[in-house]
Amino acid sequence: MSAVIEIAGLRKTFHTLRHGRRVAVDGFDMLVEAGQVHGFLGPNGSGKTTTLRALLGLVRPDAGRMRVLGADSPEHLPDVAGRVGAIVESPQFFANFTAHRTLRLLALAGGVPTARVDEVLEQVGLRDRGDERVKGYSLGMKQRLAVASALLKNPELLILDEPANGLDPAGIREMRDLTRSLAEAGVTVLLSSHILAEIQLICDHVTIVSRGRRVAYGPVEEVLAGFDQHQWRVRVADPEQAGQVLGRAGLSVAVAPDHLVVTGVEDPETISRTLGEQGVWVRELVPLRPDLESVFLELTGGHEHVAVPRQVDGAPPSDGVIDLDVRESREVDA
Numbered sequence: 084m085s086a087v088i089e090i091a092g093l094r095k096t097f098h099t100l101r102h103g104r105r106v107a108v109d110g111f112d113m114l115v116e117a118g119q120v121h122g123f124l125g126p127n128g129s130g131k132t133t134t135l136r137a138l139l140g141l142v143r144p145d146a147g148r149m150r151v152l153g154a155d156s157p158e159h160l161p162d163v164a165g166r167v168g169a170i171v172e173s174p175q176f177f178a179n180f181t182a183h184r185t186l187r188l189l190a191l192a193g194g195v196p197t198a199r200v201d202e203v204l205e206q207v208g209l210r211d212r213g214d215e216r217v218k219g220y221s222l223g224m225k226q227r228l229a230v231a232s233a234l235l236k237n238p239e240l241l242i243l244d245e246p247a248n249g250l251d252p253a254g255i256r257e258m259r260d261l262t263r264s265l266a267e268a269g270v271t272v273l274l275s276s277h278i279l280a281e282i283q284l285i286c287d288h289v290t291i292v293s294r295g296r297r298v299a300y301g302p303v304e305e306v307l308a309g310f311d312q313h314q315w316r317v318r319v320a321d322p323e324q325a326g327q328v329l330g331r332a333g334l335s336v337a338v339a340p341d342h343l344v345v346t347g348v349e350d351p352e353t354i355s356r357t358l359g360e361q362g363v364w365v366r367e368l369v370p371l372r373p374d375l376e377s378v379f380l381e382l383t384g385g386h387e388h389v390a391v392p393r394q395v396d397g398a399p400p401s402d403g404v405i406d407l408d409v410r411e412s413r414e415v416d417a
C-alpha cells in the first residue's frame with residue numbers, strides 16, 4: 084500500500100482579536116493509504132477543516148510536514164494537483180447556469196476534455212438533470228454537482244469535507260452511494276464528518292481527532308476492537324442473586340434491575356457455567372460490542388475530567404497531556 088496522504092506534527096494556531104490565541108490543530112498526525120475510504124472524524128471545532136485546508140495549501144501551518152501523493156505540501160502541491168479532487172469549502176455555482184454549462188466551463192478552465200462533462204454527470208447521477216439551472220437544484224444535487232466538478236480531472240484522491248452537511252436522509256444516502264461507487268472505481272477517498280453512522284457505514288479506515296489531536300486511528304474494526312471490554316449482558320430471573328454468584332466467583336459485574344453486565348470475560352461459557360453450578364439459569368447472554376459512537380464519545384468528550392486527549396501513537400505530548408485510560412473508567416450499561 085502506498086501512502087497517499089502523510090501528515091506529521093501538524094500545528095496551526097489562529098489569533099483573533101475577539102478570542103485571542105486558539106490552537107486549532109495541535110501536533111496532528113495522519114496516514115491515508117491508496118485504496119482506502121478513510122473517515123476523518125471529530126466533533127465540531129476539532130480541527131478537521133483546518134487540517135484539510137493546510138494540506139491543500141489554503142492555510143499556512145505553524146509546524147509539521149505534509150505530503151500528498153508523495154509530493155511535499157504546499158511546496159510541490161502543483162505537481163500533483165491534477166490528481167487530487169477536493170471539496171473543502173462549499174463551491175459556489177452560478178445559479179442561472181445549468182450543471183452542464185457549469186462543468187463545461189470548469190473543464191475548459193482546467194484543460195480537461197469536455198467529453199468528461201457527461202461522464203461525471205453520469206457518475207454523480209445528474210445526467211438526466213444536467214440541462215436544468217442550478218438554482219432549481221436541491222442541496223443534495225448541488226453537493227453532487229460539487230463532487231462532479233472535483234471528478235472532472237479523474238482524480239486518484241478525493242477529499243470531501245463534511246459532504247453530508249445539511250442534507251436530508253435521502254441526500255445523505257445519495258452521497259453515501261456515490262462515495263461507495265467512487266471507492267469501487269479505485270479512487271482513494273478522505274471524508275471528514277462528525278456523523279458517526281456515516282463513517283461507520285462508508286469507511287474502512289478512520290482517524291479520530293479531538294481538540295486538534297489524533298486520538299485513534301486504523302481500520303474501523305481494529306479501532307473498535309481496541310475498545311472491546313469483553314462485556315456481556317446477562318438476563319436471569321433474579322439479577323441481584325446472580326450478581327452475588329458471579330461476584331463471589333471473582334467476575335466483574337454490574338447489576339441493573341432487569342439484567343447484569345459482566346465485564347472482562349472472553350468466553351461466555353464461564354458465565355453460564357458459574358451461574359448454572361449455583362442453580363441460576365441464564366435466559367439471555369448477549370455480547371456488548373463497542374460501536375464507533377461509544378468509542379467516539381469516550382475519546383472526544385465522554386470524560387469530564389479529561390482536559391487534553393491523549394495522543395495514541397506514542398508521540399511525545401506537547402503540553403501536560405493527561406493520560407486517558409478509557410477502559411478503566413467506562414461505566415457499565417447499568
Ligand SMILES: Nc1ncnc2c1ncn2[C@@H]1O[C@H](COP(=O)(O)OP(=O)(O)OP(=O)(O)O)[C@@H](O)[C@H]1O
Nearest residue numbers: 097099107125126127128129130131132133134277
Ligand atoms: N480562520 C479562522 N480564524 C480563527 N479561528 C479559526 C479559523 N478557522 C478555524 N478556527 C478555529 O479553529 C478551531 C478548529 O476549527 P475547524 O473548522 O478546523 O474545526 P472542524 O473540526 O472542521 O469543525 P466543524 O466540524 O464544525 O466544521 C475552531 O476552534 C475554530 O473556531
